[in-house]
Amino acid sequence: MPQHETEEPNAAELRDKMVLNLREQGVLTNEIENAMRAVPREVFAPGIPLAEVYDPVDAVVTKRDEHGMATSSVSAPWLQAVMLKQARIGSGMRVLEIGSGGYNAALMKELVGPDGEVTTVDIDPFVTTRARRFLTQGGYGNVNVVTGDGALGARQHMPEQGWDAIVITAGAWDVSPGLVSQLAPEGRLVVPLRINGFTRSIALKWEDGHLVSESLEECGFVPMTGLDQHDKRLFLLHGEEIGLSFDEHDVPDPARLTGALESERTVEWTGVTIAPTDSFGTLQMQLAATQPGFAILSVDEQADTTMVLPLNRRATPAVVRDRSFAYLTKRRAGDIVEFGVIGHGPDAKDLVGNLVTTVTEWDSTYQHRTLHVRVFAKETPDEQLPPGEPVLDKRHSRLTFFWT
Template sequence: MKTVSDRSVTELAAEAGELNHQLIHALEQAGRITTPEIAAAFRATPRHLFVPDVELSEAYKDDYQPTDRDGDGRLLSSVSAPWLVAQMLEYLRPQPGNSVLEIGSGGYNAALLHQLVGDAGAVTSIDIDPAVTSRARRCLRAAGLEDAVRIVTGDGAHGVPDAAPYDRIEVTVQAAAIEQAWLDQLDPKGVLVVPLRVRGLGRLVALTPNGEGHYSGGGWLPCGFVAMRGEAASSTRMHALTPGARVRVDGTQPLDPEALAKALDTTGTPRWSGVEVGSSEGTRPVIDLWFATVLDTYGTLLTDPKESALRALPGGTPLTWTTDSTAAAYVTMRPVEEKSDRYEYGVILHGDDQALAETLVESLREWDRDHRGRPGPVLHVYDEGTDPATMALGRSLERPGAPMVLTWPKS
């Protein structure tokens, strides 16, 4: 098998150009690239130079490429999938002449940012791992962009204050919080794009200043990134329960894994809501966010259907439990009879707390009545020290750093 480094310059130029063209066309067809300037940046940036150790066709696949793992095989760094890189740039919309801070250095995205802001702009990229920044420099040098991007080794939670303010800040690692340093370093007319952990859910959000000390926005594209390290490391925990079942919990919610496992080992009782959805509506990510907002006790139940009889939804489903963890309820779905493309949301209760199941069923109906088909939630972020009485009414997210509130407007 020939890797990128095995091929001649002429071979690479011709084949890489065609592969890149096919990739960009696919991203445009899928609606991931909608801006001509972003398409042009992709055309001007040979992706294979940033993943030189894989086969050329792999370099242009619409998938992430791992670049480093720890001794246990856990991913430490990667070059993100092109669809996600493109989507983040669409959220960010950098303009010629902008000053941009990238938190998390892979090299490829920084090169795209340089193409978008031009020589009149400035791109600064920071990463906590010296191996990552060293690799980014090598790849940028191979692309002839060594002097076009400033690479800094340090904890991205602090930003890079000496080049602030930034017109755009793009975080390319999974963040557990919005850091006050990012807000302090963002221009009053700027944009901050962050793949954020919201009660354990990975979602891409775009924030803009909305008055002094207040930032708001949304987006909510489901996404997965390598987690931040250092001071801003995630507080998400994973607990094994019954065979083939785990629960992912964020923050310091009360949870007794042993008692919860015993509860889930009992026979579950279904309760159906009457809320029907189409298979192509894409309601699952919205429902997850809805329950992450309305439930005081919230986690994501993940199961392996080969090992577990629990009727959790693929990819994880909202789960809640009593204070003592002796009863639990989770969201599920069933096909609607005689309607091949329709499904009904419901709840499975384990234990004797009927009110627990009723709360979830009524919440499903409330979402259906008041929020279905509407824009979705808004994330409000405030400077540290803001009086809570002046904040929006909604779910206050348990986080260090800048206070965050999640709301669901009805119109």
């Protein structure tokens, strides 16, 4: 019996389960659900166990670098659904995907239908060769697959008025002007953008000559390489176990922190509590968007250390000033978690006090609000930026932030 006859029912069952799970999560529109039911995800991840292929929450890694870090994947189904929804892709549209795998482009093709067109660009010929092959096998040979740097878009396939939707599926540090210039007046640009190290998938649309966000979702992605690659700077606070990473331009000289961790610890509790399962993504964003000297504290998963007690070992908001730093911590009391702040160094008391105030403000004002991002061209002078909105300068753009 040919292999597909034994596997097909299983794949179909798993696809159905995946779709039901995503529907329960509330991330599907009817159109995206139909697309996910139509596209055989296993075609885009050959040789991978079907249960992994159809896991609704995890990506399928398809390529790693020499350090074992993922450089390409078929993204997690929930995230694909979220971003397709953010992009508002509809019938007849002409859409551009940056970062190919084939599966997401096939979903897009289902969404745009026979009158629409999909172009997908990847910088890695290994990825585009596979994507082209899988798309043809899956019945989506009419998707344009381009090998190139996505920061430049794909002018050769662009409609005259620009793309109706551009979806970037690699972690970007900046908003490429090459892509902004290719976005149609009514289009959406969806970009997983790093804001001081925290990534949010942001759907942007035009408003008064600049871009403004329509939605913002938590996510993670393999970083973009090529023209717009931007690497974090890591400063090791203690051996190889504890690090502070800096992701923006105005990095304080981290070498000044040598020995800071060994100095006395200042601790202050905020009185701000949440349930252990509550999200504090808005707090991460509030700090990342507004705090000078922002950094992310991380601790090696294997390390058995109590020298730092971060909120979360993978990524905890921190601030650095000269020879001092402070970061968020937590303590558990029954069913609730209280935020605290720990600092080290000569300015620890001051830094800790500032962070406590910010956490308290978040609790009283921002916790349940929505953060919006505006993207202005780099040459926009200060006086043309919205007054009172914090500014984050990138290489090609100027971001400002506001809450509603």
